[in-house]
Amino acid sequence: MALTGLGRYEDAILSFSVSVALDHDMGAVRHEMTHALHRFLAGAPAGYRARCNSLGVLAPYSLHGRRPRFLAASYPALNCSDCEDSFSGEEDFLQVPQKFSSTSLGGPAAPVVPQESTRLRSLVERIFQEVEKIKRMDVKLEDLVVNPDLVEQSDFDCVLCCRTLWQPVTTPCGHTYCWMCLDRCLDYSFACPLCMTSLADYLSSSQKAVTEVIEHSLRLLLPAEYLARQVTHHQELSELVQLWGGQVPVFVCTTGFPGVPCPLYVYEPRYRVMMRHCAEAGTREFGIVACLTKDPGNKSYAEFGTMLEIRDWILLDSGCSILTTVGVRRFHVLTRGERDGYDTAKVEYFRDQPIPADKLPDLKYLHERVRPKAWQWFNSLEAELQSEIVRAFGQMPELEEDWPSLADGPVWTWWLLAFLPLSQELKVEILATTSLEKRLRAIDKTLDRIQAAAVIKQGQDVAVATRPEELTSNSRHQANQTQQTGESLYEQERQSQHTATSSHQLPHPIFNASFLGDNREQVMESS
Amino acid sequence: MTALPRRIIKETQRLMQEPVPGISAVPDDSNARYFHVIVTGPEDSPFEGGLFKLELFLPEDYPMSAPKVRFITKIYHPNIDRLGRICLDILKDKWSPALQIRTVLLSIQALLSAPNPDDPLANDVAELWKVNEAEAIRNAKEWTRRYAMDN
Ligand SMILES: [Zn+2]
Ligand SMILES: [Zn+2]
Numbered sequence: 082m083a084l085t086g087l088g089r090y091e092d093a094i095l096s097f098s099v100s101v102a103l104d105h106d107m108g109a110v111r112h113e114m115t116h117a118l119h120r121f122l123a124g125a126p127a128g129y130r131a132r133c134n135s136l137g138v139l140a141p142y143s144l145h146g147r148r149p150r151f152l153a154a155s156y157p158a159l160n161c162s163d164c165e166d167s168f169s170g171e172e173d174f175l176q177v178p179q180k181f182s183s184t185s186l187g188g189p190a191a192p193v194v195p196q197e198s199t200r201l202r203s204l205v206e207r208i209f210q211e212v213e214k215i216k217r218m219d220v221k222l223e224d225l226v227v228n229p230d231l232v233e234q235s236d237f238d239c240v241l242c243c244r245t246l247w248q249p250v251t252t253p254c255g256h257t258y259c260w261m262c263l264d265r266c267l268d269y270s271f272a273c274p275l276c277m278t279s280l281a282d283y284l285s286s287s288q289k290a291v292t293e294v295i296e297h298s299l300r301l302l303l304p305a306e307y308l309a310r311q312v313t314h315h316q317e318l319s320e321l322v323q324l325w326g327g328q329v330p331v332f333v334c335t336t337g338f339p340g341v342p343c344p345l346y347v348y349e350p351r352y353r354v355m356m357r358h359c360a361e362a363g364t365r366e367f368g369i370v371a372c373l374t375k376d377p378g379n380k381s382y383a384e385f386g387t388m389l390e391i392r393d394w395i396l397l398d399s400g401c402s403i404l405t406t407v408g409v410r411r412f413h414v415l416t417r418g419e420r421d422g423y424d425t426a427k428v429e430y431f432r433d434q435p436i437p438a439d440k441l442p443d444l445k446y447l448h449e450r451v452r453p454k455a456w457q458w459f460n461s462l463e464a465e466l467q468s469e470i471v472r473a474f475g476q477m478p479e480l481e482e483d484w485p486s487l488a489d490g491p492v493w494t495w496w497l498l499a500f501l502p503l504s505q506e507l508k509v510e511i512l513a514t515t516s517l518e519k520r521l522r523a524i525d526k527t528l529d530r531i532q533a534a535a536v537i538k539q540g541q542d543v544a545v546a547t548r549p550e551e552l553t554s555n556s557r558h559q560a561n562q563t564q565q566t567g568e569s570l571y572e573q574e575r576q577s578q579h580t581a582t583s584s585h586q587l588p589h590p591i592f593n594a595s596f597l598g599d600n601r602e603q604v605m606e607s608s
Numbered sequence: 609m610t611a612l613p614r615r616i617i618k619e620t621q622r623l624m625q626e627p628v629p630g631i632s633a634v635p636d637d638s639n640a641r642y643f644h645v646i647v648t649g650p651e652d653s654p655f656e657g658g659l660f661k662l663e664l665f666l667p668e669d670y671p672m673s674a675p676k677v678r679f680i681t682k683i684y685h686p687n688i689d690r691l692g693r694i695c696l697d698i699l700k701d702k703w704s705p706a707l708q709i710r711t712v713l714l715s716i717q718a719l720l721s722a723p724n725p726d727d728p729l730a731n732d733v734a735e736l737w738k739v740n741e742a743e744a745i746r747n748a749k750e751w752t753r754r755y756a757m758d759n
Pocket of ligand 1: 241247262
């Protein structure tokens with residue numbers, strides 16, 4: 082099949098024929114062979130095609146899933162019952178190939194095959210020769226297979242993971258890797274790891290398929306290694322299913338909120354790996370946390386985050402992807418880990434504290450005051466901004482009837498927080514609170530301050546001082562790179578692990594500035 | 609931290625069993641991704657006779673990302689800066705996951721034999737190397753004697 086991929090259809094047909102001769106199980110081969118033959122014939126000299134047309138045969142190769150009869154007829158000696166069965170239903174096959182069958186059996190003096198088609202004739206010749214060879218070495222063949230001393234185990238090792246190949250794929254440049262290993266490389270670069278040939282075309286044509294020959298030989302020649310590798314593979318997958326050994330994968334980017342969509346653009350290699358792991362593990366969930374570079378070291382990302390569920394996944398040709406996700410529940414980071422370059426964390430989920438009955442009337446009163454205020458503010462925004470918000474986070478959620486008893490309270494509060502101009506730190510703090518009352522008061526105060534700022538702005542016609550938080554974090558990272566310190570590489574490595582990734586967020590942050598400053602007491606009431 | 613990938617285990621084993629001539633790389637007792645490296649200055653180079661200490665760290669996504677390597681011993685070389693950072697394409701954009709610790713160290717050894725002042729990291733060194741190669745080589749020999757030969 083690799084040969085088909087390479088466009089070497091003649092050779093492909095030849096090896097298919099040989100594999101049919103060697104192996105009675107032809108199910109998989111059959112389809113591929115048809116495909117190769119189709120291509121071979123399609124590429125045959127024009128004279129041949131014209132002839133087909135004149136015979137009233139549009140295209141003998143357009144019959145998918147069928148194998149021209151002449152090939153079956155070319156191994157009379159191998160006419161096992163399998164063969165008979167497979168072809169018995171094809172009596173109605175078009176005339177031209179049937180004539181070929183007599184042709185090929187009758188040798189090169191072909192009445193139907195026109196002079197131009199020497200390629201076809203020589204192919205048939207080659208098939209005959211190969212099959213003859215096999216017939217002659219039929220007895221020796223078994224000796225070959227049984228002699229495992231001739232097989233070097235490391236011949237079947239993947240250069241990337243140094244393990245026995247698993248689901249081997251062969252690139253057009255002829256290099257073989259584990260499917261998953263190659264996938265990981267392609268996250269980083271389109272170059273073949275061994276010869277640096279660009280694999281961009283190969284990728285976009287999505288011809289990647291397991292190289293059956295290698296897979297088959299492995300199973301045959303190194304059964305123990307094959308089995309062991311299979312076990313490791315499944316172990317690795319189940320490890321993922323167990324949520325990364327009791328941990329969840331963590332996307333360090335921004336704060337997500339329960340019930341609120343969080344569109345993401347995934348382009349960084351480590352996060353592409355992470356998303357593939359999510360897909361392979363079948364969990365479709367990962368955590369998202371804000372990147373806080375204010376206090377570097379071990380606390381480079383926020384302690385509180387939100388699990389996101391993947392709703393939709395668009396894989397782009399470049400290998401990047403656009404994810405539609407929605408927040409499902411909040412978590413607290415207990416311990417931090419790593420896997421294949423991305424962060425993982427052991428987390429504890431949490432919810433709002435239940436509201437005591439005696440507090441409920443006050444809370445309802447507060448809520449009735451804040452929700453309309455939020456709605457009013459949203460409506461006061463420029464129409465363009467409004468529609469951008471709606472595109473990213475949806476319309477303002479309807480109020481749930483049972484909102485006081487929900488795990489995360491009414492969703493509209495989170496929806497609003499997703500685009501309220503607050504610093505990342507404050508958003509994390511609001512996410513972390515288990516008191517709906519505090520959350521509502523924080524929103525209330527924020528809205529008041531925005532109002533006040535707007536009034537001042539109107540009066541003085543002075544732009545509000547802006548502090549672009551996203552930029553601060555980015556430039557910090559750059560500073561890190563150029564910083565000339567003599568500290569150990571290991572330390573540098575740890576520090577550069579968590580770089581600002583705000584650009585993952587779709588759309589780009591609506592408010593680049595937090596004009597509320599950082600004075601948390603003014604928004605969040607201390608407990 | 610997850611278990612050490614098979615790839616790192618194999619590479620380490622091979623480095624121990626079939627060491628590259630003139631290079632020793634030993635993993636740290638407490639961190640198998642951190643290697644203590646010693647490269648001997650190649651013959652017929654200004655670094656001949658010197659023993660150069662380096663540190664090599666395999667990042668979490670190795671081999672997708674290149675190892676991080678740095679000279680600890682001071683060295684006078686146009687492609688190695690004051691902090692020991694090395695200007696070598698395979699450590700940066702030319703990295704391929706099919707390359708190994710072994711290949712990286714061999715390339716560094718080769719860089720000592722063939723300094724390339726046209727692609728400098730240490731500009732003052734490169735400048736002198738281009739303008740007055742003899743003096744630059746004298747400096748390199750002097751630094752080798754002073755910093756790479758104490759024991
Ligand atoms: Zn592999
Ligand atoms: Zn290649």
